[in-house]
Amino acid sequence: xxxxxxxxxxxxxxxxxxxxxxxxxxxxxxxxxxxxxxxxxxxxxxxxxxxxxxxxxxxxxxxxxxxxxxxxxxxxxxxxxxxxxxxxxxxxxxxxxxxxxxxxxxxxxxxxxxxxxxxxxxxxxxxxxxxxxxxxxxxxxxxxxxxxxxxxxxxxxxxxxxxxxxxxxxxxxxxxxxxxxxxxxxxxxxxxxxxxxxxxxxxxxxxxxxxxxxxxxxxxxxxxxxxxxxxxxxxxxxxxxxxxxxxxxxxxxxxxxxxxxxxxxxxxxxxxxxxxxxxxxxxxxxxxxxxxxxxxxxxxxxxxxxxxxxxxxxxxxxxxxxxxxxxxxxxxxxxxxxxxxxxxxxxxxxxxxxxxxxxxxxxxxxxxxxxxxxxxxxxxxxxxxxxxxxxxxxxxxxxxxxxxxxxxxxxxxxxxxxxxxxxxx
Amino acid sequence: xxxxxxxxxxxxxxxxxxxxxxxxxxxxxxxxxxxxxxxxxxxxxxxxxxxxxxxxxxxxxxxxxxxxxxxxxxxxxxxxxxxxxxxxxxxxxxxxxxxxxxxxxxxxxxxxxxxxxxxxxxxxxxxxxxxxxxxxxxxxxxxxxxxxxxxxxxxxxxxxxxxxxxxxxxxxxxxxxxxxxxxxxxxxxxxxxxxxxxxxxxxxxxxxxxxxxxxxxxxxxxxxxxxxxxxxxxxxxxxxxxxxxxxxxxxxxxxxxxxxxxxxxxxxxxxxxxxxxxxxxxxxxxxxxxxxxxxxxxxxxxxxxxxxxxxxxxxxxxxxxxxxxxxxxxxxxxxxxxxxxxxxxxxxxxxxxxxxx
Numbered sequence: 001x002x003x004x005x006x007x008x009x010x011x012x013x014x015x016x017x018x019x020x021x022x023x024x025x026x027x028x029x030x031x032x033x034x035x036x037x038x039x040x041x042x043x044x045x046x047x048x049x050x051x052x053x054x055x056x057x058x059x060x061x062x063x064x065x066x067x068x069x070x071x072x073x074x075x076x077x078x079x080x081x082x083x084x085x086x087x088x089x090x091x092x093x094x095x096x097x098x099x100x101x102x103x104x105x106x107x108x109x110x111x112x113x114x115x116x117x118x119x120x121x122x123x124x125x126x127x128x129x130x131x132x133x134x135x136x137x138x139x140x141x142x143x144x145x146x147x148x149x150x151x152x153x154x155x156x157x158x159x160x161x162x163x164x165x166x167x168x169x170x171x172x173x174x175x176x177x178x179x180x181x182x183x184x185x186x187x188x189x190x191x192x193x194x195x196x197x198x199x200x201x202x203x204x205x206x207x208x209x210x211x212x213x214x215x216x217x218x219x220x221x222x223x224x225x226x227x228x229x230x231x232x233x234x235x236x237x238x239x240x241x242x243x244x245x246x247x248x249x250x251x252x253x254x255x256x257x258x259x260x261x262x263x264x265x266x267x268x269x270x271x272x273x274x275x276x277x278x279x280x281x282x283x284x285x286x287x288x289x290x291x292x293x294x295x296x297x298x299x300x301x302x303x304x305x306x307x308x309x310x311x312x313x314x315x316x317x318x319x320x321x322x323x324x325x326x327x328x329x330x331x332x333x334x335x336x337x338x339x340x341x342x343x344x345x346x347x348x349x350x351x352x353x354x355x356x357x358x359x360x361x362x363x364x365x366x367x368x369x370x371x372x373x374x375x376x377x378x379x380x381x382x383x384x385x386x387x388x389x390x391x392x393x394x395x396x397x398x399x400x401x402x403x404x405x406x407x408x409x410x411x412x413x414x415x416x417x418x419x420x421x422x423x424x425x
Numbered sequence: 426x427x428x429x430x431x432x433x434x435x436x437x438x439x440x441x442x443x444x445x446x447x448x449x450x451x452x453x454x455x456x457x458x459x460x461x462x463x464x465x466x467x468x469x470x471x472x473x474x475x476x477x478x479x480x481x482x483x484x485x486x487x488x489x490x491x492x493x494x495x496x497x498x499x500x501x502x503x504x505x506x507x508x509x510x511x512x513x514x515x516x517x518x519x520x521x522x523x524x525x526x527x528x529x530x531x532x533x534x535x536x537x538x539x540x541x542x543x544x545x546x547x548x549x550x551x552x553x554x555x556x557x558x559x560x561x562x563x564x565x566x567x568x569x570x571x572x573x574x575x576x577x578x579x580x581x582x583x584x585x586x587x588x589x590x591x592x593x594x595x596x597x598x599x600x601x602x603x604x605x606x607x608x609x610x611x612x613x614x615x616x617x618x619x620x621x622x623x624x625x626x627x628x629x630x631x632x633x634x635x636x637x638x639x640x641x642x643x644x645x646x647x648x649x650x651x652x653x654x655x656x657x658x659x660x661x662x663x664x665x666x667x668x669x670x671x672x673x674x675x676x677x678x679x680x681x682x683x684x685x686x687x688x689x690x691x692x693x694x695x696x697x698x699x700x701x702x703x704x705x706x707x708x709x710x711x712x713x714x715x716x717x718x719x720x721x722x723x724x725x726x727x728x729x730x731x732x733x734x735x736x737x738x739x740x741x742x743x744x745x746x747x748x749x750x751x752x753x754x755x756x757x758x759x760x761x762x763x764x765x766x767x768x769x770x771x772x773x774x775x776x777x778x779x780x781x782x
Contacts, residue, residue: 081486114752118485154691161556161690196478196756273513276465277493362477362494364484373463373493383496386663388474388688388757393665 044404048397054186054199055146056138057112057175059091061120063130074128084120088112088139095180096171104167111171113140115200140188141181143198143391145172149183152390163390189398193364194380198391201384203399205366209279209359209374210348210406216283216370217290217347222340224287225294226329229336232295233302234324253292260289261353269357277358277373285353290343297339301332334421341414345407351378377403461512461731464492468502468519469613470662471548471682472719475753476519482752483740489733492517499613506722507532516727516734520720521548521613526781539725542779543738544769545747547759549683549708549716550618551695552605553668558675559599561591561696565714568698569626570594571603572657574650581632586652606660606667607651607680617717618680622698624648625714668693683708684757708759716759725776735776742770 065072068082092108093099099108113119116139123137124130144164147153149172159166175181192202236242264285268274274281305328313323329336354360360379367374375383377399384396466476473496484491497505499520506518507528524542532540552568554561570576570586571594578584591598608615627648628634636644651657660667660679667679668689678696683703686695695703699714707713721741728734740746747753749760761769 077488081488157691163688196474196481269513276513277495358495360496362473362480362496364481364491385665386470386496388664388684390688 041404044397044400048394048399048401050150050152051189051394051398052186053150053183054188055141055149056182056184057141057145058180058182059088059112059137059139060094060134061087061091061137062134063087063124063132064090065132068124068131074131076125076128079128080121080125082121082124084117084124085109087120088116095175095178107165107167108171110142111145111168111175113142113197113199115195115197116140138182138184140199143389144168145181146199147390148172149181150394189395193366194362194375194383195364196362196389198387198389198395201392201395203377203380203402205363206375206377206380206399207402208367209282209363210376210378212279212367212370212372212374213282213286213376214344214347216280217286218340218344220284220287221290221294221343225291225340225343226298226336228291229295229298229302230324230329233299234328235320249292249295253296256352257289257350258352258356260285261356263288264353265356275371275373277361277363277375278371279359279367279374279376280370281357282354282359282374282376283370285357286347286350289350289353290340290347293343293346294336294340297342298332298336301335301339302328304335305331331423334418334423337421338414338418341410341417345410345414348406348410349378349403351376351382354379377406463490464517464731464733464737465515466492466494466517466519466721467497467505467515468495468517468721469499469521469719470496471499471521471613472519472545472721474684474756475545475719475758476721478753478756479737479741479746482746483733483737486740487733487736489736492733492737494519498611500611503528503722504531506724507535507537509535510537510724510726512731514724516731517721517723517737520722521717522616523718523720524722524779524781529779529781537724537726540779541723541725541738541773541776543721543723543741543773544761544765545719545721545741545758546753546761547708547716548719549686549703549713549759550614550621550680551683551686551703551715552622552678552680552698553671553686553693553695554678555671555675556692556694557672558601560694561598561678562700563598563696564595564629564699565622565626566629567591567595567598567626568622569629569648572605572651573623573627573648574652575647577630577633583647586654586656589656601676603656604658604674604677605656605680606658606670606677608662609659612662614680614682618715619649619651621715621717623651682757683759687757705754705759709762719758722779725778728776735774738773742766742773 064087067086068084069075069079071078089105089109092112093105096108099105119140120137141149144153145168148155148164148169153162153164155162155164155166155169164172172181188200189202191204192200193205195201232242232245264281268281268284269276274284309327309331310323313327314320318326351360354376359375360383361373361375362383363373363375365372381396381399381403384392384399464480466480468476473494477494480492480494483489495502495515499522502515502518503520503524506515508514524540529540532538552561552563571588571591573586575583576586576588588594588603590600590602592600594603607618633644633647636647660670664679664681664685667681668685671677671679671693679693683695686693686703687705701707701713703713703715708716723734723738743751744766745751747758747760748766749763751760754760760766
C-alpha cells in the first residue's frame, strides 16, 4: 500500500470533492439549458401542430350561370370576382332545409370562412366548364368551427362566453355525423399570403419576402465582407488606421440591430428614396448588420491559413494576388462560408431593423421580386402574435416552427460545409 | 482545384447579383414619379385589424391591388402622413384619436392642405380580470384613486398614492392587491385611458376640477399621471400577452381594447365601470364611460393620383363593412348608429375636407 498516506490526505479529498462538485455544476447547467430548450420546442410544436390541419366542409354546389356569369361572356376577370355567396348559401340550405329565418341563415353561413367565396371564385376562374353543373366541393370552414373541431372550444361554458354558440355546435355535430366535415392538410398555410381571417392566412408571402431580403443581403454582404477581409488581412500594412478600422468593425458587430434600421430609414429611404417596405431595402439593412460578422469570420479563417502556404507560393514566383486568390482564399473559403451562413441565419430572424423601413405591414399580395412590397417571416410571427383572433395562436406557433426549420437547415449547412471542406493543419 | 472553382464561382455569382441590384437601384431612383398603383396606409395598431379587414376585402372584390397597411401607432402614423405629398408618403393614416391642431399645422407646412376625415366607429377600453376571480364593480373615481401617482389626502391637498389594495380605495371593494397591467405611454390606448378614465375619476373631486380653470398644467399633471410603483405594470403593446398574464394571475387586471375582450370572453371578464358593463350595446350607445372614436385621415391630393382611394373609402363606409351588422363588427369594432353612419358616409363620399373647430 504505497499511496495510503496520500489518498486519505484531507486536502486531497477536498480537492477531489471540489472536482466532482464542479462536474456536477456543469451537468446541471447543461441539463437546465437543454430542459429549457426542450420545453420551448415542445410548447411551440404542441401549440403549432394544429395549424397544419384545416377543417373543411363538404358542399354540393350548383354552379348557376345566372348567378356567376349572367352575360355568358366567361371573362376570366369577371369570373374571379363573381359573387359566389348565393351558391354557398344555397348549398347550405340543402343540408339544413329547416333553417329558414334570415338571421338563422346568416348564422349558418358563418360556419364557413368568409374567404370561401373568394376560394370558390378562384376555382370557377380555373374551371369555367363547371358553370351550369353541380359539383361536390370541400370549402374552408370558419376559424371558430376549426377551433371546435380541434377541441379548443370548451362547450361546457355559457354560450355567451364563446364565439361558437350552442346552435352552431349542433349544426357542426350534424355535419360531423353525416361525414360532411373533416380535417385536411392545410395547404393554404403554405400557398397564401397574409389574411385577416386566420383560416385563410398563409406564410408564402412572408417566406418569399425573407428569401428576397436574404438574397439582397447575401449579394451585398458576401462580396463586400470577403473583399474587406482579404484586403485587411493580406494586403493592408498594420498601422493606426487599420487598427481603427478593426476596432470599428468589432464595435459594429455589437451594435443593436434597430440602429441599422434607423440608418436604413434615413439613408436608403430618406436620401436615396428607395421604395419603402421592399425586400431590396430590407436586404440592404440586413447586409449592413451581417457585414461585420462576415468580415470577422473571414479574417479569422484567413489568419488560420499557415504562412508556409504563402511563403511557398511566393517562393515559387507567384505574385501577391496569385498567392492570395489561388492559395490562401480557397483554403480559407470553408470558414468564410460558415461565417456567412451564420450571419445570414442571424439576419433571417431579425425584426427590429425591418420595423423602421416599413416591412412590418399587412401585405396580402405575394412578392415576385426584390422591389415588390413584402414582409418577412419573423415580422409575420410578430404581427400574428399581436392579433386578437384566437385562430392566429396556433398559426403563430406554426410560423415559428417553419422559421426554426429554416434556421436549423442553415446551421446544418454551415456544419456540413465545415466538416466537408475543412482542412486541418 | 475544387476550392478554387467554388470560390471563384461564388464570388462571381454574388458580384453578378450585386450588379443586378445596382441596376434596379438606379432604375428606382431615376424614376421616383412612376405612379404607385397600391394604396399605402399607416397608423394606429388599434385600427389595424379593421383597416386590414377592409383592405383585404377591397383587394378581393375590386380590380385594385390590396392596400398595404403598416402598424405604426397613431402618432407615428400622423407624422409619416404629414411628412409630405407624393408617392413616397402614405395616402391614409389610421388614428385611435382625433388629429391634433399641431398635426394639422405640420401637414399644412409640408403642403398637405386638404385632408378628409373619416370616423369609422368606436372602441371601448376595458379593465379586465380572469373569470376565475370575482367580477369587479368600480367607479371612475375608484380607478383614479387606485392608479394615480398622487391622490387627494382629504384636506384639499395631494399625497403620494399609498393605496395597496382595492379595499383601501373603496371599502366596498374586495381586499385584493392593486395590480394593473396596461399599455406603455407611446400607446394610443394609454392616452385614451388616461383622458377618459383617469381624468373622468379625477374630475369628481370638486377642487381638482376647479384647478382646471386656474392652473391647467397642474390639473393635467394631477389627473394624467399614472403611479410608477408595482401597482401599475407597463405590459408592452401586445394585448394577447396581457390576457395570458391575467389567466396566470387571477388577482391582476389588464387594460386593453374591446376586441381582445370580445375574442377572449371565455377566460377574461370586463369590469363594470360606473354601473355599466363593457358590452357591445353599452359602448355603442355611449353609456359605458371609457370609449373613444376611431378615425382615419386621407390625403385629398392623392385621390386621383393613386388609383382606388375613393373606392376604398366607399368599401370602408359601406353597410356591409362598417354598418351595424357589417363584417367589422364581427372583428370587434363598435359601429356607429345608423344615422351617424349615414352622415359620415355622405360627408366622406363628398370628400369634404377636415376643419378643426
